[in-house]
Amino acid sequence: MKFKRIIYISFVILPFLLLSLPGNGQISFPGFPAGIDNINVPFIKLPGVDRDKLISIEEQERLITGKKSLRFGKIIPVSFGTDNSGVFQSFDELQVWRIGLWSPDARGLGLIFNRFDLDDGEKVFVYSPGKKQVLGAFTSGNMNKNKTLAVRPLANDSIIIEFQFNTNRKDALHIGSVVYDYLGIFSTIGAKDGWYNASGPCNVDINCTEGQDWQSEKNAVCRELIYKPDNGYSELCTGVLLGNTAETDAPYLLTSNHCIENISHAENTLFVFQYESPYCEGPDGFVIKSISGSGLKATSENLDFTLVELNKIPPITYNPIYAGWSNLDNPPDNSVTIHHPNGDVKKISVDNDPAVMASYSTFDDNAFWNILQWEIGTTEAGSSGAPLFDQDHRVIGILSGGDAHCGNSVNDYFLRLTNAWDDYSSSGEQLKFWLDPENSGATSVNQRDPYAEAKLDCDTVSNISIVESKEIYSYINPESGTITGHNTGLLKQYAEKFLISSERNITGVCLNVARAIWSDDSDSVKIKIWYGTNQPDQLLYEKKLQIKAFVDSVYNFVDFDSVINVTSDIYLGYEISYNPGFSASTQFAVFHAEDRGVGGANTAMAFDGSNWFEFPDIPEIAISTSLDLQPVICGEIPSLGVELPERENDLNIVVYPNPGSGLVTFIPNGFIFGTIRVQVYHPAGYVLQDLDLEFSGGRIDLDLTGLTTGLYFIRISQGAKNETLKVSIIR
Template identity: 30%
Template structure:
């Protein structure tokens, strides 16, 4: 269910009291204290199957085999005794063209991964392999040790026997480990929902605190444009520190027939997502899959019904219990009823009328089923699974957060569905599912311009890609978005903003603040020092006081600077750079990433007190 309270990372990263043992190309990590992990898990309603172990490894830790003067193969073996499975996380990933990364052991392999698999934040999740030892392999251009194309920053240790069941072969995460009451989706119980099941996926939810299983579904929107919006459960990340760019979505993971297969069936995995909206009361979470490989492929986007009513007739839930292959459950007699009481989920209590209650006639549900859709007889989603009382064998009662309540949610775009599922403003009660070609965000540059956290509208950005030039303006939320040309490795950005006269927001108090700083009575921070250096010579001086005084008296303009400064948030301003007003040349480490974010800080020239809009 939902964590009782946020787990302290210090408690989870047990390595704080352990040592690493290293040989050339091999790193052995001592087994963790399972009792400590169990105590941490006892504080949670929702169950993780793997706990994190921080690492700090570059190519210097591994060994090279030189193929020729340019290319080679690099390997690093990492072992953790008693692990049921292992996964690695890389950051600062800058793979050159043609280079690959893979994870292997005697049980199977993950990958190969290329630059297209790297997230917008330059991170890569390898996925899990069963067993207590894995070998990370890089194939490509040889790099000096001080120019590593990636950094291994974390290993996840699968330790829960009930949530992670390794197999003697293959790369199964938990294949075949759900309870005996579960029914494969290709059995009679799932008849008539052949399309709907194609839109349902297993989710590996990654947080700073570890790895978790959930389920969820692609959802259609009124534009029917193939935008990969994905509905799952809010409690899949509540109380945690979600790393959405590393979440993985596995589609088509099911048995080909009603019978349990002997070997694990294949699936199609997509990596990375963005948060759009979520609300605890109806337990919904809406994400967007950002894997570029999703685009151009045909997918089934499930429809929905936001009506305020009970559902009669057969209702069907499709889900991935404990990360297993796709299962199905149904209610053939009672359907779905609006639950008029509040529900105590231990850490929270949800309000009355926010859930649909389902008494299961066939099938079951388990950890990992959370977020899975419940379909009405018309094949439309009425809600997503929050939890319930699970008995195998016995009576199963499930509660689904209602689409009806999630539609308006808390009244803003980040806590309701309507903005995302009805972009055309048609206000329909229902929308059918359909097959559409994926049309995700693709190669996007986006970001925000703000003054001390407040959005700034109408900031003009001129982006020179080398082959083309784009001009965009920030909206009322301070946001901008533009499609990046293919294979661009840098962009030159000129920034402009104009509001008010040059003395707008500048007065005698700014002069006093700068004077006190020069006399050593006060200390200005880096941001206000930038605003104070109006003569743009990299040094605060009496000359800056004179220039501010002249502007206040309307005897001069700023001369050496524009009226407003708009600079990248990542820019190091501690040294008072002379190019504070650009243009700025920004490198793009991963041209294949779906989304890259560049935010901007806005500052008024001469506003030493940083109070042009009040504090």
């Protein structure tokens, strides 16, 4: 029996899908915690808090001020580090330092490392005692110029911090603050969020019909977790990425001053992107795409705005957009805001009428747009900093506060961008200096995708021709399940082969889902990529998704949390689990090509728990076909996210050959003598080699034969002088 697909949705307008592996809640790198049990880990007990009292205090403050930030945690000052706490252990050849923290009745614990100084190859993990929740690996690639790191809360009252190191360095790590989450904004379900569906019922998901014209702008908006050690609290707000007139890739983000007030707050904020339900009134989204830390550029208490620059440019898998803006004084014909009310998944609110210039609270007079009433949606605590878009889809303000809530969506106040632009002359109190760096006098810019050029070289690849029909065959009969999903043969994994002839980058996959039926959150599918010649062999990547996140009878796009670089043939597939509460004929399946007959081309394989088999060799299947899986394959992706130490003075070095294939030579135009430091940076920003060399003039030979094809950054420094050069390696 066959079932034809019902709807085709193209690569451009795919239904809104998911994100990544549960566990990695920030930019992180490969690795796993050591396999040591927790018996010898010393746990330090931290004080608890009066949850009800803290909630009551904030509610009273909000009634007085009208501000729409949401307090969720208490900051506990501590002083624990590799120099004074924890235990050093050996596991096989691995050296580790570990410490446990415990705070009774906490709904989650986060961290601020006020010293995070790792060497190449060293890793830090934060995990629950049972390792069901794991954050990391955090490496030198997570370091910023201040050598600090904020880590989002794990949903547990106890956590373990593990440091895997090369040499016993007592000054590598120091924890200055613990974040006691008393609301429970994160879930125990991997990278899910415990605050999902916490906003009022009148709020509208960004992926509902009301948001269909705002699918680009939504990717400029993020949720902020702000740690404030100086006032002892942590808060949730909203922020928006903005472009600039010079069209540089600087990741400027605008939010409210009462959210991020100073340098410390900027450094200790987590910016969470693409936290949204995959479809209208759908399940929870993921909170794994985040960036830790930023630098303060401008702020004003009198106008209630702050502009920061993120420590990293959001990678291509975050799909960032730099929103357009207008600094004109004209009231909008109609308005939209995109925000995270009560810290919930991304929502949209619509006002169909012109906004009115007004004064608000104790801020400067006539510096706000007053939304008299929202026709769709509202705003709540957690929405502060949300952008106000005009009819041209440009940002004209950011939310400070107001009275709006479900049942009475009236009187919200957004700081006007025209006032934040240059009401104050200091560069530290205005937007103009940063968003119009060339002083062009421009009054508006359009939104911009920093990866637009790279995406032109991206496309889906399919092993099914356009003339072939897409089918879903029964395994033996309709009651026995399907040949590409759950069935009485208990096939657990399926894979499709793709030929790769040159280095490519995979950013996601389209699945033509035939069935997606679930009963609880444990019903899941793992998307996988393997290297392999005749069958899946070396696992490169996997990503766990709940079945309830899929929509059947359409293409579902799954974007990866990191770019997967491949250089040879791959298998792309998925792993399913069997729920005893369901018959084998239900739950999950993917469409496939019609039977091509005996001797026809076959690229599909299945795994029975022990071995891989091609479809024609499985008696119950015995057809030649291809799975309707389409990887999104790209060429070169620009290295926008690289962060290198600031340049102080050149050494006037030239390099040859460039491009090169292995040995690279550097020649200074002049002489430098003594010890020099040579660092090789991956485009993602982390250190691959770090060498101290004795130099007496002439040339520097550097062996780069271990690097794959790509662009790298070489930094050569001596004292206050340094030079950073781009070097291309071609194999």
